[in-house]
Amino acid sequence: MKTPFSTFDAKAIMKELGELNAKLIKGSEFLTEIDEIDVGTAPKELVYEEDKLKLYRYHREGSQTVGVPVLIVYALVNRQYMLDLQPDRSFIRNLLKLGLDIYIIDWGYPTKVDMYLTMDDYINGYLDNCVDAIRAQTKSDKVSLMGICQGGTFSAIYSALHPEKVQNLVTLVAPIDFSTNDGLLFNWSKCMNVDALVDNYRVIPGDILNEGFLMLMPFNLNIKKYIDMLDVMEDKEKLLNFLRMEKWIFDSPGQAGECLRQFVKDCYQANKLAKGELKIGDHVVDLKNITMPLLNIYASADHLVPPAASKPLNDLVGSDDKTLYEFQGGHIGVFVGSRSQKELAPTIANWLTQRDSGKPQKAQAALAKKAAAGAKVKKSVAKALGKKPAKAK
Amino acid sequence: MENANDYFNAWMKTQSQAFEALREQTERMQAIFQGGNTSAQNHFGAWQKAAHDALSASADADVVKDTLHKTFSSSNAFQKLYEIWQPLLKAIQGKTMDQDTYKDLMDPVKIKEMVDKLFDFDADTLTQLQKQMTQFSAQLASNAEHFGKPWAEAAMQNLQSFPQFAEGHPEALMKMFHTLFNAFDNTVGRSFHVPAVGKDREKLELMSRCVDDMSVYAAKNAEYQHRMYITALDAIEKVMAELAKKVEAGETIDRFDGFMDLWVAVNEKTYFGLFQTEEFSRLKGDLLEAGLNARKHYFKLMEMHLFDLPIALRSEMDDLYKTIYELRKKVKKMESQMKEQRA
Numbered sequence: 001m002k003t004p005f006s007t008f009d010a011k012a013i014m015k016e017l018g019e020l021n022a023k024l025i026k027g028s029e030f031l032t033e034i035d036e037i038d039v040g041t042a043p044k045e046l047v048y049e050e051d052k053l054k055l056y057r058y059h060r061e062g063s064q065t066v067g068v069p070v071l072i073v074y075a076l077v078n079r080q081y082m083l084d085l086q087p088d089r090s091f092i093r094n095l096l097k098l099g100l101d102i103y104i105i106d107w108g109y110p111t112k113v114d115m116y117l118t119m120d121d122y123i124n125g126y127l128d129n130c131v132d133a134i135r136a137q138t139k140s141d142k143v144s145l146m147g148i149c150q151g152g153t154f155s156a157i158y159s160a161l162h163p164e165k166v167q168n169l170v171t172l173v174a175p176i177d178f179s180t181n182d183g184l185l186f187n188w189s190k191c192m193n194v195d196a197l198v199d200n201y202r203v204i205p206g207d208i209l210n211e212g213f214l215m216l217m218p219f220n221l222n223i224k225k226y227i228d229m230l231d232v233m234e235d236k237e238k239l240l241n242f243l244r245m246e247k248w249i250f251d252s253p254g255q256a257g258e259c260l261r262q263f264v265k266d267c268y269q270a271n272k273l274a275k276g277e278l279k280i281g282d283h284v285v286d287l288k289n290i291t292m293p294l295l296n297i298y299a300s301a302d303h304l305v306p307p308a309a310s311k312p313l314n315d316l317v318g319s320d321d322k323t324l325y326e327f328q329g330g331h332i333g334v335f336v337g338s339r340s341q342k343e344l345a346p347t348i349a350n351w352l353t354q355r356d357s358g359k360p361q362k363a364q365a366a367l368a369k370k371a372a373a374g375a376k377v378k379k380s381v382a383k384a385l386g387k388k389p390a391k392a393k
Numbered sequence: 394m395e396n397a398n399d400y401f402n403a404w405m406k407t408q409s410q411a412f413e414a415l416r417e418q419t420e421r422m423q424a425i426f427q428g429g430n431t432s433a434q435n436h437f438g439a440w441q442k443a444a445h446d447a448l449s450a451s452a453d454a455d456v457v458k459d460t461l462h463k464t465f466s467s468s469n470a471f472q473k474l475y476e477i478w479q480p481l482l483k484a485i486q487g488k489t490m491d492q493d494t495y496k497d498l499m500d501p502v503k504i505k506e507m508v509d510k511l512f513d514f515d516a517d518t519l520t521q522l523q524k525q526m527t528q529f530s531a532q533l534a535s536n537a538e539h540f541g542k543p544w545a546e547a548a549m550q551n552l553q554s555f556p557q558f559a560e561g562h563p564e565a566l567m568k569m570f571h572t573l574f575n576a577f578d579n580t581v582g583r584s585f586h587v588p589a590v591g592k593d594r595e596k597l598e599l600m601s602r603c604v605d606d607m608s609v610y611a612a613k614n615a616e617y618q619h620r621m622y623i624t625a626l627d628a629i630e631k632v633m634a635e636l637a638k639k640v641e642a643g644e645t646i647d648r649f650d651g652f653m654d655l656w657v658a659v660n661e662k663t664y665f666g667l668f669q670t671e672e673f674s675r676l677k678g679d680l681l682e683a684g685l686n687a688r689k690h691y692f693k694l695m696e697m698h699l700f701d702l703p704i705a706l707r708s709e710m711d712d713l714y715k716t717i718y719e720l721r722k723k724v725k726k727m728e729s730q731m732k733e734q735r736a
Contacts, residue, residue: 016649017472024468031461112710115719184668191678196685202711219657219663222511227468227650247456
């Protein structure tokens, strides 16, 4: 048998292990020198608060190009500052530069006093109150909703229940059709006794959910990531960026039990949203009530919310003007990847700008033309537009 | 990989025998107290971790501390990986390895340690169970002086004999029966005054149920761990196959971290194969439920013990939270109505 390790001898290995230890010792010094891991630094002001929720409006230096304010609705399971994780890779700063008036919800950290909060409370209560607060502050009849991940699901539900208050709906990596077996979380959730979980904890610790996330790629996320990090530790900026991501990953709020109970049972296990059977408060959610323009963005390599869970939204809504956009990357890469900085924020801003000026058809044509130009990433836009053009109802 | 397979199968068998014995013992106790058989479970590990984390402040110092800890752990895993593969790589270097003998070069104990570390299996289930049982028994002894104490002492003594019993010492089994009999003689046998109804009886039933919960959880956890170990062996075979492919293609791996990349990729794929099966989803769901059941009964038991103290209990706080929730909703509704009327 021929060896594949022609230059891979014991001496070399020992040297390599020695180097690793040296890097580790040196890296430890660098780590202990870090005082503060700054995240979410784009300037903003608090404009509304209710219980633990806070609504912020970002400061924009340039002029406003889109009249309708945009409300970003993030998931309950992680913190919204991921969109502004580091100054040079900030989805928020990019949107501001492009002239959008941006508001964002910080759901806060639920404690046991919040254990009875339901999906109805989050959607028809907190979210609706934020929308009203923005409408009052900006004197705008409607807002554009930009929902991310679970926040995208909530935004779609809200738009179906209150279409009169929503100008445009943008969803990013949002699960809508939970019948798919493409994602491990979708499989595991189907066998989970969520009643036992909620009855035990009341507010489910973020760590329990995080354990599930880490198990999706245990070897990369528990070992390799930290070994690779040793190579960049000497670069303070790279180390800080690594720590920013670590801070975000493990900064997981607990989940209000009743809300999680319904989300898992009705969505993950019974797929009621896609089936048109989900009841929020006194109303059954009919996604056909979503008649405003829709931009639905999914990530082709998303292992948390697989494309099969996001894409069906376009077939379920009643909108004439709807766009399905494929981003080539993973769930997190959508917001912090270097390519996403150049691609995603401009795509969303252009899409909103064109609808603000009442030129959606022109906008779609422009997107298609760009896509035809040949860049691999943009090819997916053409594919999406070509295969699923906006159909008049 | 027959040797390692044998090792893990023997490990699983020992686990099964031990918790079967424990379950039988619990059933006997239950038969005395409630005349029936129940089942449930425990999730203390996750709970304790969550509780510990909840106590820690979320300042940046903690992020740094956690990262440092994880980096050290990963570095340790890297070296452990080397230890596992070192005999095999040496054989490759010395050109003494062939397809049939490489199985003998892997140390299953080290493989187990690696998987334990990666998936946070702190120790063997039995050791954990023993620890929990000891704590439980101590608590039982201090809270149920008259009736529970002999049983607690018996349980404590049995726990001391447990490791020997698990390893197949018949005298340990005899000792267990003996201590159990003594406990019976000092309680039920002496007085036959077990209350038919009431808080004491309920407490006793719940105590035996908690013991049963733990054994069921231990059984499920052993099944879960066993599945993980067997998958690790499967992954090793696949890594070997990948190496063989590289040999055929005349490729070289110059550094150990290059080998690690290959090892990570193959393991990730192999475990993904396990994780996406319906069987695994069910097992994971069962394990969680087993832990949650035990946790529920344990908390109920604690509430019963704390009932007479001047402190707010969990169920009472739940009622209070419910009232606050409903009042908040009413106030918000009234505020909104007032706003509308003003407008």
